[in-house]
Amino acid sequence: MSSxxxxxxxxxxxxxxxxxxxxxxxxxxxxxTRAPKVPFVTLVSLVLVGGIVGLLLFNTSMQQxxxxxxxxxxxxxxxxxxxxxxxxxxxxxxxxxxxxxxAQQMGMVVPAAPTFLTLGGGAVEGVKTPATPEDxxxxxxxxxxxxxxxxxxxxxxxxxxxxxxxxxxxxxDEAAAAAAAAAGTTPDATTxxxxxxxxxx
Amino acid sequence: MPANRTSNRTASRTTxxxxxxxxxxxxxxxxxxxxxxxxxxxxxxxxxxxxxxxAAMAAAEGVQTVILPAERGDILDRNGVPLADSIQGKMVIAxxxxxxxxxxxxxxxxxxxxxxxxxxxxxxxxGREEGSRYEYVARxxxxxxxxxxxxxxxxxxxxxxxxxxxxxxxxPADDVAANVLGFMGTDEPLGGFERTFDQQxxxxxxxxxxxxxxGNRVPLGENSVVPARNGEALRTTIDLDLQWFTQRVLAQxxxxxxxxxxxxxxxxxxxxxxxxxxxxxxxxANAPLEADKEDLGSRALSEAYEPxxxxxxxxxxxxxxxxxxxxxxxxxxxxxxxxxxxxxxxWFDHGNIKLTLTGILAKSSNIGxxxxxxxxxxxxxxxxxxxxxxxxxxxxxxxxxxPGILTDGDLMTSQTKDRVAFGQSxxxxxxQMTAAVNTIANGGVRIAPSLVQGSATTDEGVEVGxxxxxxxxxxxxxxxxxxxxxxxxxxxxGAGVAPMAAVPGYLTAGKTGTAQxxxxxxxxxxxxxxxSFGGFAPADDPRFTVYVAVHAPQVDGGGxxxxxxxxxxxxxYALGRYGxxxxxxxxxxxxxxx
Numbered sequence: 001m002s003s004x005x006x007x008x009x010x011x012x013x014x015x016x017x018x019x020x021x022x023x024x025x026x027x028x029x030x031x032x033t034r035a036p037k038v039p040f041v042t043l044v045s046l047v048l049v050g051g052i053v054g055l056l057l058f059n060t061s062m063q064q065x066x067x068x069x070x071x072x073x074x075x076x077x078x079x080x081x082x083x084x085x086x087x088x089x090x091x092x093x094x095x096x097x098x099x100x101x102x103a104q105q106m107g108m109v110v111p112a113a114p115t116f117l118t119l120g121g122g123a124v125e126g127v128k129t130p131a132t133p134e135d136x137x138x139x140x141x142x143x144x145x146x147x148x149x150x151x152x153x154x155x156x157x158x159x160x161x162x163x164x165x166x167x168x169x170x171x172x173d174e175a176a177a178a179a180a181a182a183a184g185t186t187p188d189a190t191t192x193x194x195x196x197x198x199x200x201x
Numbered sequence: 202m203p204a205n206r207t208s209n210r211t212a213s214r215t216t217x218x219x220x221x222x223x224x225x226x227x228x229x230x231x232x233x234x235x236x237x238x239x240x241x242x243x244x245x246x247x248x249x250x251x252x253x254x255x256a257a258m259a260a261a262e263g264v265q266t267v268i269l270p271a272e273r274g275d276i277l278d279r280n281g282v283p284l285a286d287s288i289q290g291k292m293v294i295a296x297x298x299x300x301x302x303x304x305x306x307x308x309x310x311x312x313x314x315x316x317x318x319x320x321x322x323x324x325x326x327x328g329r330e331e332g333s334r335y336e337y338v339a340r341x342x343x344x345x346x347x348x349x350x351x352x353x354x355x356x357x358x359x360x361x362x363x364x365x366x367x368x369x370x371x372x373p374a375d376d377v378a379a380n381v382l383g384f385m386g387t388d389e390p391l392g393g394f395e396r397t398f399d400q401q402x403x404x405x406x407x408x409x410x411x412x413x414x415x416g417n418r419v420p421l422g423e424n425s426v427v428p429a430r431n432g433e434a435l436r437t438t439i440d441l442d443l444q445w446f447t448q449r450v451l452a453q454x455x456x457x458x459x460x461x462x463x464x465x466x467x468x469x470x471x472x473x474x475x476x477x478x479x480x481x482x483x484x485x486a487n488a489p490l491e492a493d494k495e496d497l498g499s500r501a502l503s504e505a506y507e508p509x510x511x512x513x514x515x516x517x518x519x520x521x522x523x524x525x526x527x528x529x530x531x532x533x534x535x536x537x538x539x540x541x542x543x544x545x546x547x548w549f550d551h552g553n554i555k556l557t558l559t560g561i562l563a564k565s566s567n568i569g570x571x572x573x574x575x576x577x578x579x580x581x582x583x584x585x586x587x588x589x590x591x592x593x594x595x596x597x598x599x600x601x602x603x604p605g606i607l608t609d610g611d612l613m614t615s616q617t618k619d620r621v622a623f624g625q626s627x628x629x630x631x632x633q634m635t636a637a638v639n640t641i642a643n644g645g646v647r648i649a650p651s652l653v654q655g656s657a658t659t660d661e662g663v664e665v666g667x668x669x670x671x672x673x674x675x676x677x678x679x680x681x682x683x684x685x686x687x688x689x690x691x692x693x694x695g696a697g698v699a700p701m702a703a704v705p706g707y708l709t710a711g712k713t714g715t716a717q718x719x720x721x722x723x724x725x726x727x728x729x730x731x732x733s734f735g736g737f738a739p740a741d742d743p744r745f746t747v748y749v750a751v752h753a754p755q756v757d758g759g760g761x762x763x764x765x766x767x768x769x770x771x772x773x774y775a776l777g778r779y780g781x782x783x784x785x786x787x788x789x790x791x792x793x794x795x
Contacts, residue, residue: 062420070418077289081344084288088343091283091373096445110446112770113705114777125782127706137446138453 101139109135264423265413270366271404274432276382276394278441279476279654284378285395285486287432290369291347293338297328299361307359314350315339338362340387341369370395372486377445379486380499381437381478381599381652391489392497394435397600397659404432436654438474438667443467446774447477451749454767455481458754461729464501464631465767467775468639468746470737473648473670475597475632476745476775498601505603505628506752509716510565510760511638511735512624516574517562518641518684519585522676525576528683530558531795538568542616545571548715548759560793563690563697565713567623574622580610582618588675589637590647591629597652598665605629624716635748638735641688642710642743645681648672685710689740689789696793702765704738704773706783711736711768713760718753729753734764738772741786744779747772 092098112135115126247255276285293315300307304326311326312319317339325336339347347364354362370385383393390396407429412422451465467477480500484492520526534554538545547566561569574582586592592607606628608617620626629637632650640647653666676684688710690696692703703709713734720727733750737743749764749771756763 066418066420078345078348081289081348085343085345088286088288088371088373091286091371094282095374096377096442097375100445100449110770110774111777113707113773115706116780116782125706127783129705137449138456139449141452 097139100137104136104139109133110137111135260423263412263414263419264410267409267411268366269407269409269426269429270368271406271429272431273368273370273404274402274434276402277434277436278378278439278444279437279474280440281436282441283373284437284439284441285370285372285382288369288371289344290341290367291344291364292340292367293342293347293350294363294365295326295336295338296334296361296363297326297336298334300326300359301328303359306357307354307362310353310357310359311338311350311362314353315342315346341367343369374441374445375485375487376483377441377448378437378439378478379484379489380480380497380501381439382486384486384489384497393499393600394437394598397598398435398653398657399660401657402432402435405430435657438469438476438652438654439478440467440476440778443775443778444477444479447479447771448481448483450767450770451479451481452483454749454751454763458751458756458758458763460751460755460763461753462500462504463749463751464504465749465771466501466631466635466747467771468635468650468748470639470642470743470746471648472667473636473639473643473650473672474654474667475635475650475652477771478632478652499599501631502595502597502599502602503630504752505605505630506718506731506750507625507627507716508629508634508750509624509714509731509733510567511634511712511714511733511748512627512629513562513565513570513622514641514684514688514712514735515586515589515591515637516570516582516622517558517687518645518676518680519582520558520573520576521683522585522645522680523577523581526558526573528557528559528687528791530573532556532558532561532569532572534561534566534569534572538571540571540616540619541614545619555795557792557795559687559690559791560696562687562712563693563793565691565698570623571619574619577618577622578610579613579615579618582621583607583610583613585675586621586627588647588673589640590633590649591627591637595630595632595636595650596663596665597632597650598657598659598663599652602632603628603630605633624714628719631748631750634733634735634750635746638712638737638748639746640675641681641684642737642746643681644678645674645676646672647675685737685740685743686789686791688712688736690791690793692736693788698759699734699761699765702734702736702761702768704769704776707738707773707776708740708784708786708788709736709738709769709772710740710743711765713765714750715759730759732758732760732763734760734768736768736772738776739781739784739786740789741784744781745772745775747775 109131111129111131113127113129115124115128117124272289273287275283275287278284293311295307304323307326308319308322311317311322315338322338325338328334328336351362351364354360372379372382372384379393381393383395383397384391385395390399390402395402407427409426411424412419414422418424447465447467451463454460455463463481465477465479465481466475468475478499478501480496482493482496484496489497517526521528532555534547534551534556536546536550536552545567547568549564556564556566556569558569558573560566561573577585586607592605594602594604596602608621608627613621617626636647636650639650649670649672651665651667651670656664656666656668658664689708691699691711691713692709694700694703699711699713702711702713711734714732716731716733717726718729718731719725720729729752731750731752732754733748735746735748737746747768749768751763751767754763
């Protein structure tokens with residue numbers, strides 16, 4: 001109790017004791033301002049829910065985009081293939097062989113020599129040679145050569161069975177005989193044909 | 202509190218029943234240790250023994266790897282029109298396990314849509330072998346067709362037919378330039394440019410890896426793409442339409458004279474570019490298997506033959522360039538010229554005649570040429586012929602080129618030299634001969650022939666193309682002009698032997714050739730001939746050199762009657778196509794006789 005304040009208090013005459021008592025300073029209790037919990041919780045929940053929903057939407061839209069990309073890619077591939085097929089058909093139509101065949105069917109002939117018409121004076125340069133049917137180009141390849149007789153009659157060779165001992169027929173002989181039968185030749189011609197085959201080889 | 206006491210009592214009773222806590226702890230510890238050791242063993246198995254296979258299995262779950270096929274480069278003509286092009290195609294594959302039951306119905310749809318044989322398709326759908334799960338139904342189907350057919354199948358409710366990428370190589374003009382282009386096998390190029398320039402044309406396949414769920418890509422899954430590198434186009438010097446025309450004219454000539462084979466070439470005089478290189482017989486590049494094997498290559502390069510009298514042009518130009526003779530020089534040509542080993546005769550019967558050098562060329566006299574060439578030593582002659590390009594490959598980029606045969610001057614006997622002077626006892630390929638004749642047309646400067654525009658590298662590492670075409674002077678400009686004037690007389694009515702080779706309205710220079718031909722099998726002269734015609738127009742300002750050679754015609758005739766008309770038609774068409782009008786130059790009046 002030796003603090004200066006108490007000494008002063010003791011020295012102060014006790015007038016208006018009550019007022020002094022009342023005026024005495026005391027620690028004011030801290031007012032605890034409690035913020036309302038509801039908005040905060042709402043905000044956090046909103047952020048959370050919003051995040052989740054956003055993530056879901058984002059994911060969904062990405063999936064959607066992926067579906068669209070797959071579909072578009074497929075379409076692009078199909079269209080590219082279509083374009084290429086059409087291009088191929090166009091090139092086939094441009095084939096000079098086809099154009100020339102059609103032109104010849106219309107009676108056109110490639111001239112033997114060119115002539116030139118000068119647009120200014122109308123003069124014709126070059127020798128005017130008439131295009132004749134002889135100038136026609138033979139556009140189709142030659143037809144394959146067919147044998148003269150398409151279905152030859154079978155060759156029947158009668159061999160007396162008893163007298164002649166059975167000859168050893170080799171595979172080659174049989175093949176030659178078959179070839180001869182097909183070609184409609186006699187066995188004499190067969191050997192000739194075989195010889196020819198050999199020389200050709 | 203009493204409740205507590207009760208529970209304590211209960212606890213002590215249960216403790217007694219379960220045994221002592223220490224025992225329980227030990228048992229528990231052992232159990233836990235056992236479980237943990239199982240985990241540990243499994244961990245070692247997963248991570249220690251073969252960790253990668255499990256990782257790969259995990260990664261492969263749902264991940265798809267797709268090969269992105271590279272598109273094969275086109276082969277184009279000089280105007281950019283495709284001679285060979287690639288389009289997307291599909292192979293149609295059946296899984297017999299899934300298709301066998303409905304095979305007839307599926308086969309009906311497939312055979313109608315894909316234009317394949319019904320019964321063959323049926324066999325594929327039922328499986329050619331027991332337990333097969335992969336059968337080709339069709340290969341190289343245009344992508345659109347395959348997709349349409351598959352859509353039809355799924356609409357009808359059938360499963361088990363799938364497609365895979367299978368690019369198609371198409372040759373829109375079928376047989377045009379086929380001998381140069383080559384063709385494709387099932388998976389690889391088998392000949393011609395397709396094979397020679399495969400590295401440039403093929404490109405490189407790419408790959409794409411991505412995670413798939415329900416047929417769609419998973420957005421955040423694995424996604425890596427190595428893009429395909431498409432093949433580069435190859436641009437040739439060939440003119441599609443001119444090539445077509447040349448082939449048809451050649452084919453007609455071969456057919457008319459029942460010849461074994463032939464070639465026809467058109468060269469741009471100034472650049473040495475080959476606008477057309479026709480071989481006959483040829484083949485359809487879309488169906489190479491239907492043709493004879495020997496028709497698949499290019500005879501213009503692979504076949505060496507004796508050129509015959511066309512070569513006299515080179516001898517004459519060399520002699521003039523060396524200052525040994527002039528076009529008007531006079532020669533007395535006997536009926537038969539006796540030389541060391543055998544007499545030399547002419548193709549036409551004559552007594553002693555008086556011909557100028559021009560006349561020797563115009564009438565194509567062997568004896569006259571030999572007499573004129575007497576001014577040359579064998580070395581001099583071969584040096585000139587080599588600089589004309591004979592005896593060495595032209596390297597235009599076609600496989601299997603024959604360099605021909607030209608004996609060295611040092612090894613050449615005088616008899617051989619006599620025969621070489623008029624075009625026998627040496628062999629050339631048609632491109633060499635075209636380039637040599639073109640040298641005269643181009644004012645004495647030989648330009649190396651080319652078939653590829655720009656530059657391209659062959660599979661042997663040789664760079665070919667117009668960028669590498671070298672020009673070398675062989676004879677003086679004056680010598681070339683004088684030779685051209687002499688060649689003009691060949692196609693002159695009355696003076697020369699080949700008026701039918703002239704292009705009406707144009708000054709046409711040319712030379713006939715009829716050579717004894719070496720038969721392939723016996724390696725001897727068998728009496729058959731090679732008839733040829735080489736020349737150019739307009740003679741006073743040449744634009745195109747055309748060379749036609751026909752091997753073993755079975756109808757009597759020479760270079761003038763067989764090759765001459767074909768030459769005239771091809772040259773006339775080329776001049777018209779490129780808009781080269783006739784020149785106003787005066788025709789050559791060089792004397793033929795004296």
